[in-house]
Amino acid sequence: MQSRKPLIIGDLIIEKPIVQGGMAVRISTAELAASVSESGGLGIIGASGMDAEELRVEIRKARSLTSKPIGVNIMAAVSAFNELLRVALEEKVDAVFVGAGFSREFISAAKEAGVKAIPIISSKKAAALSEKLGADALVFESGEAGGHLGTLEGTFELLSDIAESVNVPLIAAGGLINSKDIQRAFNEGASAVQLGTIFAASEESNAHPDYKNYYINANSEDIVIIESPAGLPGRALKNKFVEEVVLTGRRHEPKFIKTCIKCLKKCKRNFCILDALICAQKGYVDEGLIFCGSRVEEVKEIKSVKDIFHELGF
Numbered sequence: 001m002q003s004r005k006p007l008i009i010g011d012l013i014i015e016k017p018i019v020q021g022g023m024a025v026r027i028s029t030a031e032l033a034a035s036v037s038e039s040g041g042l043g044i045i046g047a048s049g050m051d052a053e054e055l056r057v058e059i060r061k062a063r064s065l066t067s068k069p070i071g072v073n074i075m076a077a078v079s080a081f082n083e084l085l086r087v088a089l090e091e092k093v094d095a096v097f098v099g100a101g102f103s104r105e106f107i108s109a110a111k112e113a114g115v116k117a118i119p120i121i122s123s124k125k126a127a128a129l130s131e132k133l134g135a136d137a138l139v140f141e142s143g144e145a146g147g148h149l150g151t152l153e154g155t156f157e158l159l160s161d162i163a164e165s166v167n168v169p170l171i172a173a174g175g176l177i178n179s180k181d182i183q184r185a186f187n188e189g190a191s192a193v194q195l196g197t198i199f200a201a202s203e204e205s206n207a208h209p210d211y212k213n214y215y216i217n218a219n220s221e222d223i224v225i226i227e228s229p230a231g232l233p234g235r236a237l238k239n240k241f242v243e244e245v246v247l248t249g250r251r252h253e254p255k256f257i258k259t260c261i262k263c264l265k266k267c268k269r270n271f272c273i274l275d276a277l278i279c280a281q282k283g284y285v286d287e288g289l290i291f292c293g294s295r296v297e298e299v300k301e302i303k304s305v306k307d308i309f310h311e312l313g314f
Contacts, residue, residue: 022097043070102135107133178311229271256279
């Protein structure tokens with residue numbers, strides 16, 4: 001049984017110190033976020049790839065499914081960042097998590113709205129700067145996480161050092177998948193953990209069943225580090241799209257995004273990441289990009305959020 005100590009971020013109290021990763025595009029939507037929150041953790045809606053009104057609908061749907069705290073995750077690199085942040089603050093979510101960069105303006109705006117500002121960082125330097133700017137808590141996301149990566153170093157290479165350097169709650173993320181990992185993170189100074197891969201494969205996840213089955217059938221040899229158009233490395237599963245397009249640089253005709261909508265502030269244009277993530281989420285798994293954590297091979301069954309919490313000792 002894990003520690004029952006709640007995650008306390010100022011006046012925000014999360015009964016069980018489990019944060020669900022804000023996985024885009026449309027993997028973690030209202031149903032998953034609400035289910036995690038109802039189980040006592042903090043459920044997160046992944047806003048990147050949505051437009052402002054879609055996010056508003058998802059937040060309101062989540063609120064209709066649970067009275068417990070709900071958060072939103074937005075990637076700072078998306079062009080719609082300001083609009084998505086505006087909606088999250090207007091809808092009074094409990095916390096906004098921002099990855100791939102952060103700013104004084106984001107933190108100030110969130111605090112003015114009474115919403116917890118939680119940057120996702122990957123170094124001691126970024127942790128110190130975030131705290132100085134007024135962050136309410138931090139997520140340290142290591143190189144073992146799925147999706148875009150700010151470092152390639154492992155969780156337990158950096159966690160204790162970063163935890164000792166800050167005075168705000170620190171949430172550990174990356175390569176954490178079972179109760180033993182979680183307890184070690186607590187022992188090394190984390191106030192909570194953020195989990196993505198096991199929730200992406202849950203019953204409540206908005207990923208297509210074929211996406212979830214890709215996780216279940218994966219092994220460590222299937223994992224590859226790619227170069228994302230966002231200018232960051234990313235961890236994904238090897239499939240036809242990765243082998244024939246991403247790793248070769250071959251030109252590819254997007255399936256859904258026929259005309260560039262400039263979804264990223266800066267894009268390397270090596271492939272359309274929005275289209276690739278939409279394809280995967282919708283079940284066109286050979287034509288899309290399937291992000292995953294470093295220990296995806298340990299996911300062997302699609303389970304409910306309730307059962308995941310129970311297995312983790314919560």
